[in-house]
Amino acid sequence: MTGLPRRNLFRVAAPAFVAAGAVLALTAATVPGRAAASAPPADVLAEKMSRSVTGENAWRHLEALSRATAANGGHRADGSPGYEASAQYVTRTLTAAGYQVKRQEFSFPDYDILSEKASVTAPETRQLKPVIARFSVSTPVGGLTAGVAVPSGKPTGCTADDYAGTDVKGKIVLVDVDDCFITQKQIVASEVGAAAVLMNVNAPNPDLNLRYRMVPPEDARIPIATLSRGESEQLKADVAKGPVTVNVDLRGNNTTTKTYNLLADTPTGRADNTVVMGAHIDSVDTTPGMNDNGAASAMLLETAVKMAPEWKHLKNRVRFAWWAAEEKGISGSQYYVDQLSPEQRRQTALYLNLEMIASPNFARQVYNGRTSDGPGPAGSERISELINGHFAARKLPTVGLDLDGRSDHSPFVEAGIPSGGVNAGADTVKSPEWVKLFGGKAGEMLDPCYHQACDTLANVNRTIFDQNGRAMAWAAGRFGVDTSDINGTGTAVK
Known part of the structure; x- marks a missing residue:
């Protein structure tokens, strides 16, 4: 599905x-x-x-x-x-x-994943397990390092008002699922000056992560990936205590894949x-x-x-x-x-x-x-x-x-x-x-x-x-x- x-x-x-x-x-x-x-x-x-x-x-x-x-x-x-x-x-x-079986061949826009890595670099180091969204903008090779910010309003980050009074320029914002598509979340984040987006999938299973995609791909503005609920909640708790710095290395290439449907009458x-x-x-x-x-x-x-x-x-x-x-x-x-x-x-x-x-x-x-x-x-x-x-x-x-x-x-x-x-x-x-x-x-x-x-x-x-x-x-x-x-x-x- x-x-x-x-x-x-x-x-x-x-x-x-x-x-x-x-x-x-x-x-x-x-x-x-x-x-x-x-x-x-x-x-x-x-x-x-x-x-x-x-x-x-x-x-x-x-x-x-x-x-x-x-x-x-x-x-x-x-x-x-x-x-x-x-x-x-x-x-x-x-x-x-x-x-008699027919192969109905076609091609579709696809996305090759080159890197989906992240780590907390300060105040204490630890590895994260991000899942990059398909058609996301890529970070530079080696990633980008920035402070983490969370919305001051609704945690979903669907409007600029959600960031009112919060300094997010050049930072990696941590938002939740719900309320709007991820495409909108990263457009809003880019407009308020964020460098990248991490999104909490907020699943009942704290270790579950899911891959989303940008629709349409041409609306991709800044790198975006998801984190499990467990990692997201820990990261958010750390931010509440003081500055947190994260490196995200999120890269992929838009490509085309050939495949086929099978039809039998x-x-x-x-x-x-x-x-x-x-x-x-x-x-x-x-x-x-x-x-x-x-x-x-x-x-x-x-x-x-x-x-x-x-x-x-x-x-x-x-x-x-x-x-x-x-x-x-x-x-x-x-x-x-x-x-x-x-x-x-x-x-x-x-x-x-x-x-x-x-x-x-x-x-x-x-x-x-x-x-x-x-x-x-x-x-x-x-x-x-x-x-x-x-x-x-x-x-x-x-x-x-x-x-x-x-x-x-x-x-x-x-x-x-x-x-x-x-x-x-x-x-x-x-x-x-x-x-x-x-x-x-x-x-x-x-x-x-x-x-x-x-x-x-x-x-x-x-x-x-x-x-x-x-x-x-x-x-x-x-x-x-x-x-x-x-x-x-x-x-x-x-």
Whole structure:
């Protein structure tokens, strides 16, 4: 899941939830074990897919991705051996199932990290562990040394007023996340004369650090990096006692990376009413990325494999997509959507997204068909109703999640294509209310290993992996037969 800059990294979503049976009246065919011969064809295939696609069956794909990642550098960042090895496994498996696999090649702006070092040089020396923001301005070789200042107003440093009465000229300012994007923080800091910015990620885990990025890159003004909450709080406490001097050596180069999406179409079904189902296969370069987003990639692969024997039942073409460069600005799915002609956009019935579907401290989140600004594309809320209905029939409560700008549904939403899907959670902190619904631990992130080295197979919650996988396989089968209640096209249910 991309670390797109956002106003509040740990905002807890609204606690409204869908209780079992509360979404819509369900036909008998939507209840496990009760599919009848007279059930609508869409429900029949949906239930069959939900029974055949399981977490146990998909686990072999996740293990294969884990082996490919571990043997090739330990991550799947675009352009890396880990990405290539993982994509080859997906391609081989799809080909064996009868699919023709297409590589959709593209290039995107990237950032090579040359140095991310820092140390306190006075009054007592110690090392820090900064993480440079992508597209940050670089310090000179060897770094820059300056005093540390903190805002006198709000600690987030989003406005010049936050620095009122504080001498920050030529200094390194220490600010907190929240309230505004990091791009704005470093613009404001540069305008009041600061030389660089360090930002406290303020995570529940005091040792966790995350990499942000400048959007747009051309707004980068001064060097900026993040520090863990533990390091930030210690540094701030030191500043409160007296002058503190820090050296930061933060350097990188803007570059271009070549990569590719993987696309596989069912050979049957209407090409002019295509259902697209996707997950990103890349990871950040600090993690094996088994939950983010290996689990979703593996489940998507198992869904495609299990759909192959059902091709004859499809009325609408299903396109399975493994996106590249989601972690680099959602570049892969954006490229895909940008290449669609106006006619091809109209012929895309809907998009189904799988993102971080196996988070260990999960919330059962279903994209709610809405954006932060209001309703999503027409049909999106109906997708949400149907997926929620699948869970409700199994007495599994859900909570809604906006169609935000943090995953591969975003380009489809912006293009006006109905979108939905599931997400078990990244850096949102679990509330006590959610613990009552889903279990787990309050006050911790839904995935405490988000973008960290501990995102291994041991980080994958196999219960929600199975539940989310079955739900999305159900959706693929349902919409592969009928999308009439989404876009008015594609075989109305009889």
